[in-house]
Amino acid sequence: MKTFYRNSLILFLAALFIVFPFQASKVSAASAEDAVNAYYPGDIDEHWAFNELDNFVSADLLKGYVGQDGEVTLKPDLSISRAEFVSILVRAIGLTSTEAGKTFADVPAGKWYSEPIQIASSLGIVNGLTETTFGPNELIKRGEIATMVVRAFTASVTFEGEAKAFTDVPEYFATPFIKQASQAGIVRGATATTFKPYANATRAEAVVMIQRALDLQSSDLPEDAALTAVIEGYETEEVAAINALDFAKLGEVQAKYMSGYYLAFNQYLYEDIESYLDEGYSIKMEKLTPQKLEIVSKSNRFAVVQSTGSTYNVTEVVDGEPSTNPSSYDGIYYLKKMPDNSWKIYSFYDDEDLSGEAE
Structure with missing residues (x-):
């Protein structure tokens, strides 16, 4: 589960809530709160695919369903349609194409899925059920998912290794693709010996297959310096x-360096915070030791960076009385490549919660 994290901004807001508890309710503006709640689907806790589902939600690759009561759910065990899967696949890889693609009579222009299908079909990733549908x-x-994933990642993933021998996969169009996907570890079977190729795929299964393929992309890896520059720039400019x-x-x-859940959560925290300046509150951060940034993992579109060793003194002044407390930016940052090729932070693990839960 996502948890609140401890950094300079949290300390700042926490102090405000203590000093001015009545006014603090203004930070819970409905629009910002709803935006954050969208990243907390209530039906994936304890799910076998929680990590992949939570990551896709945090990175804005997967949206939930909003019920009449406002509760957000992902319905991970619900079967997924061809249009839904293609849309998620295109969005996750960041695929684009100006080619027309195939013309399908049942994919009218203007539908939410028409552009993703056009992109995927023009790139040879998907075909129709017939020539016209x-x-x-x-x-x-x-x-079908194994087929589309292999086609989509052929240029960026090396499909090698020992293929699994599934006893229930006949000789048909998807057979070589299921073999390649199993070689790369993208599919691992419904059981030790079966794949169930004709079974309807669930939303969770679809996300897991795409996530595994994303983790293997290595054809266009970012430079380490480009990733660490994002963390350093964010810290320096936020403190200033x-x-x-x-x-x-x-x-x-925040808009410059953040995306997805991390941006929504931070916007929720600082909304209307300027009103507290009128109450005589001030804050000052003094950097004591620099952070060490280490690349934990990286692929074409996603990266994980760990920060350790940073320390700050945070001095808060309320009614003329200063109070100094320690703070840091230590933790694990999750970054993704944006459409403009920049990198932004979309999630964060607090240093005190590395063995626990994502932010």
Whole structure:
């Protein structure tokens, strides 16, 4: 489960809530709170695919369903349609194409899935159920997913290793793709010896297969310096904005360096915070030791960076009385490549919670 994290901004807001508890309720503005709640689907805790599902949600690759009561769910065990899968696949890889693609009579222009299907078909990733129909609302089979994933990642993933011998995979169009996917570890079977190629795939199964393939992409790896520069720039500019008590600038910094859940959560925290300046509150951060940044993992589109060793003194002044407390930026940052080729932080693990839960 996601948890609140401990960094300079949290300390700042926590102090405000203690000093000005009545006004603090203004931070819970409905729009910002709803945006954050969208990243907390209530039906994936304890799910076998929690890590992959939570990561996709945090990175804005998967959206949940909002019920009448406002509760957000992912319905991970629900079967997924061909249109839904293609849309997630195209979004996850960041695929684009200006080619027309195939013309399907059941994929009219303007539908939410028309562009992803056009992109995927123009790149040779998907075919129709017939020459003229795609079947966007048909439930996708596990064999079809393996086929589309291998086609989509052929240029960026090396499919090698020992293929699994599934006893229930006949000779048909998906057979070589199931073999390649098993060689790379993208599929591991419904059981030790069966794949169930004709079974309807669930949303969780679809996400896990795509996540595994994303983790294997290595054809266009980012430079380590490009990744660490994001963390360093974020820290430096956020601290400068906080020290200047310039919360408009703080918002700009967050939009520059953050995306997905991390951006929504931080926007929720600082919304309307400028009102506290009128109450005589101030804050100052002094850097004591620099952080060490280590690349934990990276692929074409995603990276994990660990920060250790940073320390700050955070001095809060309330009614003229200063109080100094330690703070840090230590933890694990998750970054993704944006459409403009920049990298942004979309999630964070606090240093005190590395063995626990994602933020």
